[in-house]
Amino acid sequence: MELIVVDDTLREERISRDLARADRQILPVNLIYPPNYPEEPAILLDEFIGPADALKVLERMEKIQNNLASSRLAVNH
Amino acid sequence: MQDILMPANNETRQPSVGSSSRVFGRTKSTSAKSARRTIRPSVFAIKFVVALLVTLVGLPLAAPQLSLAPAMAQGGFKLPMSVRSLGIQNEDPATWSATYRVVPGTDEGVLEVEVVLSQGWHVFSTTQESGGPIPTSITIAAPKAVQLSGAFQPDHEPESAESDVFEGVTIEEFHDSVIWSAKIVLPPGYQGDIEVAVDGQTCSEAGSCTPVQESLVAKYTGEAKPVQTVADTATAKVTKLDLAKAKPYREPKNPVQWKAAASKSIAAGDRGVLQFNATLDPEYHVYTAAVDDANSSTNFIVTNKSGLKVGMPTTPTKIIVDNTLPTLPMKYHDGDVTWSLPVQVPAGTAAGEHKIEGFIVYQACTKSACYPPTALKFETVIVVGDGAAGSTVVSMKPAKRPVALDAADGNKWVDELDAAGNAPAAGNQSQSDASTSQAPPINPSTPDQVSAAESPPSPDSSGSNSKADSRIADSASAASAISSVVVKDSPEEIAEMAKLYNVDEKIRYLTLSDMDSNPIGSGGVSSSDTMTFWSALFGAFVGGIILNLMPCVFPVLGLKVMGFVKQAGNDPAKIRMHGIAFAGGLLVAMWVLAGIILTIKISLGTNINWGAQMSEPYFVCAMIVLLFLLGLNLAGVFEFGTSMTRVGGSIQGKEGYSSSFLSGVLTTLVATPCSGPFLGAAMSYTLAQPAGIAMILFTVFGLGIAVPYLLLCFFPALINRLPRPGAWMETFKVTMAFALFATVAFFMQAFGSQTGASGLSWLAMALVVIALAAYYYGNYSAPHVPDGKRWAFGYIMPLAIFSLGAWMCYGAANERSTAESSYHAGGLAWQDWNPGKVEQTLRRKKKTVWVDYTADW
Numbered sequence: 054m055e056l057i058v059v060d061d062t063l064r065e066e067r068i069s070r071d072l073a074r075a076d077r078q079i080l081p082v083n084l085i086y087p088p089n090y091p092e093e094p095a096i097l098l099d100e101f102i103g104p105a106d107a108l109k110v111l112e113r114m115e116k117i118q119n120n121l122a123s124s125r126l127a128v129n130h
Numbered sequence: 131m132q133d134i135l136m137p138a139n140n141e142t143r144q145p146s147v148g149s150s151s152r153v154f155g156r157t158k159s160t161s162a163k164s165a166r167r168t169i170r171p172s173v174f175a176i177k178f179v180v181a182l183l184v185t186l187v188g189l190p191l192a193a194p195q196l197s198l199a200p201a202m203a204q205g206g207f208k209l210p211m212s213v214r215s216l217g218i219q220n221e222d223p224a225t226w227s228a229t230y231r232v233v234p235g236t237d238e239g240v241l242e243v244e245v246v247l248s249q250g251w252h253v254f255s256t257t258q259e260s261g262g263p264i265p266t267s268i269t270i271a272a273p274k275a276v277q278l279s280g281a282f283q284p285d286h287e288p289e290s291a292e293s294d295v296f297e298g299v300t301i302e303e304f305h306d307s308v309i310w311s312a313k314i315v316l317p318p319g320y321q322g323d324i325e326v327a328v329d330g331q332t333c334s335e336a337g338s339c340t341p342v343q344e345s346l347v348a349k350y351t352g353e354a355k356p357v358q359t360v361a362d363t364a365t366a367k368v369t370k371l372d373l374a375k376a377k378p379y380r381e382p383k384n385p386v387q388w389k390a391a392a393s394k395s396i397a398a399g400d401r402g403v404l405q406f407n408a409t410l411d412p413e414y415h416v417y418t419a420a421v422d423d424a425n426s427s428t429n430f431i432v433t434n435k436s437g438l439k440v441g442m443p444t445t446p447t448k449i450i451v452d453n454t455l456p457t458l459p460m461k462y463h464d465g466d467v468t469w470s471l472p473v474q475v476p477a478g479t480a481a482g483e484h485k486i487e488g489f490i491v492y493q494a495c496t497k498s499a500c501y502p503p504t505a506l507k508f509e510t511v512i513v514v515g516d517g518a519a520g521s522t523v524v525s526m527k528p529a530k531r532p533v534a535l536d537a538a539d540g541n542k543w544v545d546e547l548d549a550a551g552n553a554p555a556a557g558n559q560s561q562s563d564a565s566t567s568q569a570p571p572i573n574p575s576t577p578d579q580v581s582a583a584e585s586p587p588s589p590d591s592s593g594s595n596s597k598a599d600s601r602i603a604d605s606a607s608a609a610s611a612i613s614s615v616v617v618k619d620s621p622e623e624i625a626e627m628a629k630l631y632n633v634d635e636k637i638r639y640l641t642l643s644d645m646d647s648n649p650i651g652s653g654g655v656s657s658s659d660t661m662t663f664w665s666a667l668f669g670a671f672v673g674g675i676i677l678n679l680m681p682c683v684f685p686v687l688g689l690k691v692m693g694f695v696k697q698a699g700n701d702p703a704k705i706r707m708h709g710i711a712f713a714g715g716l717l718v719a720m721w722v723l724a725g726i727i728l729t730i731k732i733s734l735g736t737n738i739n740w741g742a743q744m745s746e747p748y749f750v751c752a753m754i755v756l757l758f759l760l761g762l763n764l765a766g767v768f769e770f771g772t773s774m775t776r777v778g779g780s781i782q783g784k785e786g787y788s789s790s791f792l793s794g795v796l797t798t799l800v801a802t803p804c805s806g807p808f809l810g811a812a813m814s815y816t817l818a819q820p821a822g823i824a825m826i827l828f829t830v831f832g833l834g835i836a837v838p839y840l841l842l843c844f845f846p847a848l849i850n851r852l853p854r855p856g857a858w859m860e861t862f863k864v865t866m867a868f869a870l871f872a873t874v875a876f877f878m879q880a881f882g883s884q885t886g887a888s889g890l891s892w893l894a895m896a897l898v899v900i901a902l903a904a905y906y907y908g909n910y911s912a913p914h915v916p917d918g919k920r921w922a923f924g925y926i927m928p929l930a931i932f933s934l935g936a937w938m939c940y941g942a943a944n945e946r947s948t949a950e951s952s953y954h955a956g957g958l959a960w961q962d963w964n965p966g967k968v969e970q971t972l973r974r975k976k977k978t979v980w981v982d983y984t985a986d987w
Contacts, residue, residue: 054977054978054979054980055961055971055975055977055978055979055980056960056961056979056980056982057960057961057962057963057967057968057971057979057980057981057982058960058961058962058963058981058982058984059963059981059982059983059984060962060963060984060985061745061983061984061985062745062880062883062884062985067965068963068983070634070965071965072983074634074635074636074637075636075637075639076815077983080983080984080985081982081983081984081985082982082983083980083981083982083983084637084639084980084981084983085978085979085980085981086968086972086978086979086980086981087978088972088975088976088977088978089976090638090972090979091638093650093651094638094639094640094648095637095638095639095640096639096640096641096642096645097639097640097641097642098642099641099642099643102642106642109642109645110642110645111978113645113650114978116650117650117978118977118978120650120651121976
């Protein structure tokens with residue numbers, strides 16, 4: 054998994070523009086993109102998240118990745 | 131997940147894909163335990179419970195920057211599913227195979243045993259010292275006429291690291307793949323099968339191990355060159371060139387000096403070598419040429435081969451493994467490292483000059499910092515001719531990393547060379563050429579010989595482009611694995627990303643609540659339409675109420691509560707008026723702020739956001755000074771004079787409504803940086819609405835903050851339930867002073883992020899000066915002080931000192947930080963964001979991408 058941090062301490066216009074792409078205006082925002090985005094949508098986490106929420110999203114991402122791998126295996130064979 | 135928590139238990143092994151030489155299935159026993167890293171369930175459970183408690187208790191009090199990610203980074207909470215576990219685990223982590231060759235006319239041969247491991251798995255060396263994990267043992271089981279005449283040698287050095295489980299034991303392990311070869315003696319003319327027994331254990335990085343009890347059939351595959359094992363061959367090729375005479379190349383101010391040379395002449399059908407040597411300044415290291423999609427690497431991207439075949443880079447240099455981050459072990463070389471890329475000239479290649487061109491992408495790091503990823507372009511000309519010994523020049527010059535990465539994208543820059551160093555036979559060749567995606571991943575430890583046995587599909591194999599992409603140096607991951615390093619892109623890369631990717635397109639996303647109703651493959655997406663006016667109204671109101679408990683607001687409101695205590699028993703109408711004044715101040719400030727934001731949004735079309743004032747150091751500085759003065763006031767350093775407007779929640783209890791009004795104003799101003807976590811969706815909805823509707827929502831938000839106090843004011847009986855005024859109030863007053871100082875510290879953190887250490891230290895000095903001014907004012911402004919003295923020391927001198935403090939504040943706010951956000955400390959592999967970065971990462975890495983938008987305020 055790749056981790057990208059968007060540091061908006063100094064409130065940059067380009068970051069505000071990017072947040073607006075996900076209909077968000079204020080922080081914090083966590084977006085998790087699946088490996089096959091945009092085929093599968095990203096997941097926008099709530100402002101408050103607990104371990105269970107994070108696990109739920111990560112499990113979904115794992116399933117997507119497994120599905121992708123399976124389909125590649127099928128193609129290769 | 132089970133892999134991480136406990137060793138695998140008696141799972142029946144599935145037949146592996148492509149393991150043509152396997153003869154037996156086998157079972158896994160419960161006895162195996164991780165050799166190097168184990169995660170004890172009890173420890174994990176304790177960490178999990180503690181982290182859960184911390185999360186539950188801490189989140190409501192947290193500022194925006196306290197989201198889940200840093201907790202993960204600091205190890206307080208470890209997901210039972212590691213980041214790496216998002217990669218796909220093969221059911222069978224190791225694929226074993228064996229072959230042998232015979233030196234013509236002799237009774238000598240070479241037996242080779244190869245294991246190809248799934249990502250995240252490793253085996254141990256045959257020379258693994260006792261007292262640690264089980265070493266790999268390879269023996270000939272049958273026929274008895276075939277005997278080993280030498281020890282098994284690996285084709286590359288194992289990765290060595292001190293064990294954190296077995297005290298004093300150095301662990302030697304192989305990742306990705308390894309070929310062991312040993313000399314054998316066999317009956318003349320024997321070309322039958324040889325049964326080979328392999329024992330040992332295979333372990334995953336997550337901690338589970340399985341025993342290895344393989345029985346392999348080694349087939350005869352042809353003739354061998356006289357008594358050369360894989361290791362012999364590699365060594366012989368490496369020593370051919372004289373790198374010492376090569377002209378050094380070094381990027382300005384870069385700690386890596388490069389030298390390169392290539393075989394001057396190679397006969398058709400024969401093989402030469404292309405060598406690169408990196409000499410590192412002390413303390414620095416470069417990453418291995420192992421390219422997997424989790425770790426950094428040094429990439430050799432050969433873009434033009436002129437019909438020749440260039441094999442995988444190998445090095446005999448020891449690999450150092452840094453397990454500071456168990457989920458992201460770093461593998462690197464320090465000192466002096468030489469990589470060799472075999473160059474195969476296919477039989478029938480026309481004589482003459484053949485140009486070879488390419489790039490190297492590398493990154494030099496110390497244990498605490500990294501240079502930006504760097505690229506160089508190399509070029510050489512190899513003569514296909516008589517194969518005369520000698521070296522030829524390899525020129526090197528600076529290159530732009532995006533250009534190198536683009537060249538790697540979709541470009542087959544490494545060839546498969548068979549065990550004898552030849553390109554695959556025609557049939558295989560076409561297959562290999564036909565699909566770049568079939569090329570095996572680059573492996574630092576992969577020899578220049580690759581078994582003809584089919585390799586298990588890479589977890590990352592995803593088509594030709596992505597395969598090439600997966601070879602791109604994942605320097606970001608590597609560098610950022612070093613604690614508190616966030617990898618930044620170069621200006622060229624930033625420009626490239628913005629140019630290549632659509633950074634204005636709406637993001638397709640689902641919210642957590644929508645996730646269950648939109649299973650994978652359904653293609654569903656959320657939109658801002660899911661938030662209605664009424665749900666936003668409700669969210670704003672409830673968010674406002676909860677906001678009262680946030681660290682920004684709580685101390686100010688503590689003062690207000692004290693005011694209520696003093697009003698106990700007063701005229702109910704007067705109490706109500708105080709409440710209304712407070713709510714009025716709060717709402718007026720809210721309307722002013724919202725009006726400014728909406729006006730700017732509408733008139734300029736810019737994306738100015740709620741809380742934008744907190745990004746302005748001057749505003750933050752002013753807030754700090756105001757709160758600091760209030761704290762000094764409560765601490766008894768000074769009292770506001772009767773002729774001055776009473777600011778905030780002065781605790782005299784006889785103040786006018788203006789005090790309540792100003793308390794409301796102050797509450798709104800300090801509340802904005804804390805409102806994000808409660809109002810993310812509602813505020814986003816609000817700011818997207820027409821001005822009228824937005825103002826209604828802002829009003830409701832303000833009412834949400836004010837409602838607890840309005841209730842107290844309109845139901846005075848509630849106030850009477852508060853403790854009666856008394857001596858305790860003095861203690862409470864001073865306690866609230868400290869609470870205000872804590873709020874000052876909270877805002878100073880934000881100020882420090884904006885202005886850096888210099889700005890912060892100037893502000894600290896300014897506060898000392900302001901405190902001095904407050905002291906003089908408090909001591910000499912009282913009515914009993916003689917007029918002259920009062921004016922000199924009670925007004926003029928404090929004013930002068932305060933002016934000095936204000937000037938220092940102004941200077942502090944003018945400073946700008948160049949440091950990284952403190953948020954990023956903790957060791958996870960964070961990369962810096964730029965427009966297009968997410969799209970580029972998705973395209974190149976084909977992996978899950980977690981993007982955390984945060985701020986230090």
